[in-house]
Amino acid sequence: MAECRLLCELALLIAVTASAARALPLHAAQRAGDQCGYKSCPATKPSMLNVHLVPHTHDDVGWLKTVDQYFYGGRNYIQHAGVQYILDSVVAELQKDPARRFIYVETAFFFRWWSQQSRSTRNIVTQLVQEGCLEFVNGGWCMSDEASTHYSSVIDQMTLGLRFLNDTFGECGRPRVAWHIDPFGHAREHASIFAQMGYDGFFFGRLDYQDKDRRMKTKEMEMVWRASASLNPPTADLFTGVLPNGYNPPPGFCWDQSCSDDPVQDDPALEDYNVDDLVSRFISISKAQAALYKTNHIVMTMGSDFQYENANPWYKNMDKLIHYVNAQQANGSQVNVLYSTPSCYLQELNLANQTWPLKSDDFFPYADGPHDFWTGYFTSRPALKRYERLSNSLLQTCNQLEVLGGPKSRSGPFGKGDSDTMKRAMAVAQHHDAVSGTEKQHVADDYAKRLAEGWAHCQVLVSNSLSVLSGSEVPRVFCENLNISVCPLTEGSKMFSMNVYNPLARPVSWSVHLPVNGTSYNVTDSSGNVVDSQVLPVSKPTQYIRRGRGYAKYELVFQVQAPPLGFSTYSITLLKTDVTPAEPERRAPVSMENKYLKVTFDPNTGLLSGLTNLETQQSVQLTQNFYWYNASVGNAESSQTSGAYIFRPNSSTPCAVSKKPDISTLQNSVVQEVRQQFSPWVSQVVRLYEGSRELELEWTVGPVPVEDGFGKEVITRFDSNISSAGYFYSDSNGREVLERRKDYRPTWDLTQTEPIAGNYYPINSRAFIKDGKAQLTVVTERSQGVSSIYNGSLEIMLHRRLLRDDYRGVGEPLSEPGEFGNGLVVRGRLLLTLTPPETAADSHRPLAQGLVLQPLLSFQEGAPKPTSKLEFSALQAALPPAVHLLTLSQWDSESVLLRLEHQYESGESKAFSQPVTLNLQKLFSTLEVLGASEMSLGANQWKENMTRLQWNPSDGEGVEPLWVGLGDPSPWEIILNPMEIRTFLLRVRQR
Numbered sequence: 004m005a006e007c008r009l010l011c012e013l014a015l016l017i018a019v020t021a022s023a024a025r026a027l028p029l030h031a032a033q034r035a036g037d038q039c040g041y042k043s044c045p046a047t048k049p050s051m052l053n054v055h056l057v058p059h060t061h062d063d064v065g066w067l068k069t070v071d072q073y074f075y076g077g078r079n080y081i082q083h084a085g086v087q088y089i090l091d092s093v094v095a096e097l098q099k100d101p102a103r104r105f106i107y108v109e110t111a112f113f114f115r116w117w118s119q120q121s122r123s124t125r126n127i128v129t130q131l132v133q134e135g136c137l138e139f140v141n142g143g144w145c146m147s148d149e150a151s152t153h154y155s156s157v158i159d160q161m162t163l164g165l166r167f168l169n170d171t172f173g174e175c176g177r178p179r180v181a182w183h184i185d186p187f188g189h190a191r192e193h194a195s196i197f198a199q200m201g202y203d204g205f206f207f208g209r210l211d212y213q214d215k216d217r218r219m220k221t222k223e224m225e226m227v228w229r230a231s232a233s234l235n236p237p238t239a240d241l242f243t244g245v246l247p248n249g250y251n252p253p254p255g256f257c258w259d260q261s262c263s264d265d266p267v268q269d270d271p272a273l274e275d276y277n278v279d280d281l282v283s284r285f286i287s288i289s290k291a292q293a294a295l296y297k298t299n300h301i302v303m304t305m306g307s308d309f310q311y312e313n314a315n316p317w318y319k320n321m322d323k324l325i326h327y328v329n330a331q332q333a334n335g336s337q338v339n340v341l342y343s344t345p346s347c348y349l350q351e352l353n354l355a356n357q358t359w360p361l362k363s364d365d366f367f368p369y370a371d372g373p374h375d376f377w378t379g380y381f382t383s384r385p386a387l388k389r390y391e392r393l394s395n396s397l398l399q400t401c402n403q404l405e406v407l408g409g410p411k412s413r414s415g416p417f418g419k420g421d422s423d424t425m426k427r428a429m430a431v432a433q434h435h436d437a438v439s440g441t442e443k444q445h446v447a448d449d450y451a452k453r454l455a456e457g458w459a460h461c462q463v464l465v466s467n468s469l470s471v472l473s474g475s476e477v478p479r480v481f482c483e484n485l486n487i488s489v490c491p492l493t494e495g496s497k498m499f500s501m502n503v504y505n506p507l508a509r510p511v512s513w514s515v516h517l518p519v520n521g522t523s524y525n526v527t528d529s530s531g532n533v534v535d536s537q538v539l540p541v542s543k544p545t546q547y548i549r550r551g552r553g554y555a556k557y558e559l560v561f562q563v564q565a566p567p568l569g570f571s572t573y574s575i576t577l578l579k580t581d582v583t584p585a586e587p588e589r590r591a592p593v594s595m596e597n598k599y600l601k602v603t604f605d606p607n608t609g610l611l612s613g614l615t616n617l618e619t620q621q622s623v624q625l626t627q628n629f630y631w632y633n634a635s636v637g638n639a640e641s642s643q644t645s646g647a648y649i650f651r652p653n654s655s656t657p658c659a660v661s662k663k664p665d666i667s668t669l670q671n672s673v674v675q676e677v678r679q680q681f682s683p684w685v686s687q688v689v690r691l692y693e694g695s696r697e698l699e700l701e702w703t704v705g706p707v708p709v710e711d712g713f714g715k716e717v718i719t720r721f722d723s724n725i726s727s728a729g730y731f732y733s734d735s736n737g738r739e740v741l742e743r744r745k746d747y748r749p750t751w752d753l754t755q756t757e758p759i760a761g762n763y764y765p766i767n768s769r770a771f772i773k774d775g776k777a778q779l780t781v782v783t784e785r786s787q788g789v790s791s792i793y794n795g796s797l798e799i800m801l802h803r804r805l806l807r808d809d810y811r812g813v814g815e816p817l818s819e820p821g822e823f824g825n826g827l828v829v830r831g832r833l834l835l836t837l838t839p840p841e842t843a844a845d846s847h848r849p850l851a852q853g854l855v856l857q858p859l860l861s862f863q864e865g866a867p868k869p870t871s872k873l874e875f876s877a878l879q880a881a882l883p884p885a886v887h888l889l890t891l892s893q894w895d896s897e898s899v900l901l902r903l904e905h906q907y908e909s910g911e912s913k914a915f916s917q918p919v920t921l922n923l924q925k926l927f928s929t930l931e932v933l934g935a936s937e938m939s940l941g942a943n944q945w946k947e948n949m950t951r952l953q954w955n956p957s958d959g960e961g962v963e964p965l966w967v968g969l970g971d972p973s974p975w976e977i978i979l980n981p982m983e984i985r986t987f988l989l990r991v992r993q994r
């Protein structure tokens with residue numbers, strides 16, 4: 004007992020002394036100014052090989068456990084991991100020696116931990132940050148996935164994390180380095196975003212094994228990534244480094260409590276004394292590693308997943324390693340080991356004044372072996388991927404309406420609403436095991452639940468705001484299941500109104516399908532004009548999916564228009580006339596057409612057979628069908644299976660679901676439909692709306708049958724007579740488009756080992772093929788995998804249901820049960836355009852934006868009150884077609900964050916790839932702009948303070964600017980150049 008007590012007192016004494024010793028320099032550090040950032044870097048030895056030990060932990064914001072379980076350390080039987088203890092333990096260990104360093108990455112976790120700390124702990128942590136001992140890297144809410152995320156949500160999640168760090172720690176909390184050690188392939192748009200956020204460098208762990216082999220041989224592990232073909236260098240140039248060992252310590256040097264490598268046993272009297280052995284092994288590993296890199300500095304990542312829950316073994320052994328390895332310098336050793344951080348390592352590379360190879364493509368697809376292509380997750384969990392994208396649309400609307408409705412939006416007639424819940428849920432959903440689809444099922448459910456909570460909070464906010472803007476306090480209903488024809492209000496009501504809020508800065512038209520039980524309706528717009536509408540029977544597949552959740556017999560279909568950044572209101576009244584809506588005819592149509600497009604079908608099979616653009620008189624032969632690849636369960640070549648991450652078909656020839664679907668057709672003045680039933684689990688509606696220039700394909704897939712023992716990866720494939728010659732194009736995070744080529748990589752001589760999976764790439768919004776004359780573009784509403792295997796073909800993976808795990812840690816086969824437990828049913832849309840290549844962007848840019856930020860419909864019972872405002876726009880005029888309003892969000896009580904984006908690439912469009920001038924004071928009709936300050940893309944730095952380290956790319960001599968920039972004509976008038984995003988903090992007052 005006594006002994007124990009003594010020990011406790013001693014421990015207490017040490018703790019007190021440590022924090023007392025810390026208390027003094029706090030003031031000193033403040034007076035001396037920032038000692039963080041590059042100024043806090045440890046001294047190195049110019050004549051030696053400097054080994055930068057970077058202590059770190061990789062804390063997934065959900066994966067095998069939910070984000071809450073990871074934070075607290077719940078359900079440790081699944082995976083031993085508790086982030087709260089990691090931060091507790093590291094903070095205690097850092098205080099013991101000012102030489103020690105630690106980096107922290109995921110603000111989602113740090114923010115929670117911080118909110119639970121006492122003032123004295125916060126002071127200690129603040130001081131550690133100010134001294135550069137604790138450094139934030141990346142600093143977004145999470146470490147985002149790069150394949151399936153959309154740039155607008157990536158920018159938002161980074162902004163959320165970076166803002167917390169700036170608010171809490173000021174300049175010392177600003178990360179200098181982007182750190183994506185785990186994502187499974189790297190998108191060029193991510194690099195562009197990081198560069199524009201002011202990061203000096205970027206490090207990652209995973210790249211194709213062939214690429215890595217080559218880079219090691221040629222010392223090209225570190226490079227300058229030119230991440231935009233439109234922005235003038237070095238705006239989107241980002242120094243990029245491949246870490247030597249993924250993100251793990253070198254073999255034999257893992258001193259986490261979860262590892263079993265031997266500690267440094269330094270009592271020479273011991274049988275197990277191992278200092279000489281460890282030191283010589285470490286020195287030889289260091290020298291071998293140095294041979295792969297260009298300078299006399301190398302980095303070693305000392306940590307891994309959820310490590311440092313007990314930081315003591317790590318630091319105690321690293322202290323000794325540093326001591327004993329450096330002691331060898333007295334004997335002539337040229338190796339110098341030190342505690343460091345990624346930014347300190349980066350600074351040394353910068354000082355080395357080297358030229359670096361230039362990279363301008365991306366790092367997709369990622370393979371870690373000949374049969375191990377991580378291209379399945381581009382499509383995994385297609386419903387979550389769509390829900391995430393739709394949630395972004397609601398979040399942007401919620402943000403805008405919070406600004407436009409003023410303070411009453413947060414607290415108004417419908418209670419308290421907020422955008423924060425959705426901001427955080429969306430930020431968490433960007434994690435590389437969230438929207439990527441590579442988490443366990445219970446974790447996927449948790450992400451969806453968080454988003455649903457975000458929806459509920461936003462819906463209250465939206466209701467409040469719309470009541471302010473419209474003057475109507477009648478409760479609003481948001482029907483979230485319109486895609487399966489479920490909406491109790493419209494199904495039962497004799498008279499209701501529908502508000503269409505358009506978050507885009509240009510007017511839109513949109514087709515709505517409302518579930519109803521009447522057979523004839525009068526629809527009027529905000530000016531009282533009658534709108535053409537039609538009633539169609541609800542299709543069999545829709546009835547099957549919705550089961551008992553709705554009872555509508557019909558869908559009321561009409562076209563709505565909404566003004567920019569505003570709403571219009573439609574009134575819908577049931578008519579007494581007793582007509583029976585026409586049932587679809589059971590026959591294959593020969594063709595359907597409107598003013599712009601003619602679509603032909605093969606009369607024998609009922610499949611699509613051709614597409615004609617009637618404006619340009621271009622025609623292509625075009626067939627489309629659904630197929631499935633049989634998922635590999637491993638074979639003689641490799642035991643690799645298809646799973647949540649990995650796509651590996653067991654044959655290059657997919658099976659057609661059906662060669663001759665059941666067909667029925669429907670034609671009226673609003674829409675023409677061909678309904679194709681391929682099998683009980685695959686159906687499609689081919690739709691041509693009156694007045695639209697694109698063809699809509701609404702596919703429904705699932706439950707994917709697996710009773711035959713075969714996992715299935717379902718694709719739709721377009722086969723055309725376009726001479727695409729192995730080339731196809733896909734977007735990067737929904738923004739710039741990259742050229743892809745079958746069995747080819749721009750930066751190395753590829754040995755293709757998986758003819759299908761090795762040719763898959765991610766798309767977020769669009770893909771196309773083209774020849775000299777025609778371009779066929781497919782615009783999609785969620786992230787998917789895409790490829791072009793045959794000349795003139797384009798295939799998109801829609802759904803996957805698998806029976807095996809793929810040995811990358813998730814430990815579950817990807818077999819989503821869906822709502823009824825028999826397999827997930829997914830419904831989605833593809834929009835198809837046929838245009839000359841020169842004008843393709845003029846249609847696919849606005850189409851894609853329109854699917855990303857789609858109108859929000861809300862319904863009110865009864866007729867609108869005569870006093871209420873039926874139409875509203877917050878803009879003085881629509882923004883020019885090239886300009887996208889990316890962000891309009893309340894920042895604090897006086898300011899709003901505004902991001903304006905030029906949405907065309909340079910040279911992409913004759914009409915729109917031009918600089919555009921906008922006047923910030925003349926944007927809004929309801930907001931008076933009193934002041935504007937430009938910020939970095941991440942909104943954590945004023946633009947004027949933004950300086951980045953300069954690098955020399957190998958062909959950097961006399962970099963030609965792509966265009967000569969003009970200065971803004973005046974502080975209020977700003978110029979946007981192609982692909983530019985500009986971020987402003989506006990001080991505003993409601994007019």
Ligand SMILES: *[C@@H]1O[C@H](CO)[C@@H](O)[C@H](O)[C@H]1NC(C)=O
Pocket residue numbers: 356
């Ligand atoms: C960097 O290297 C270039 C030649 O490549 C040289 O002209 C320049 O002086 C060097 N700068 C520094 C700071 O060493």
Ligand SMILES: *[C@@H]1O[C@H](CO)[C@@H](O)[C@H](O)[C@H]1NC(C)=O
Pocket residue numbers: 169170171172173174938942943944945
């Ligand atoms: C960063 O935070 C500080 C307060 O810590 C604030 O004064 C400053 O304006 C913030 N910077 C930006 C760019 O928001």
Ligand SMILES: [Zn+2]
Pocket residue numbers: 061062063185186435
């Ligand atoms: Zn991870």
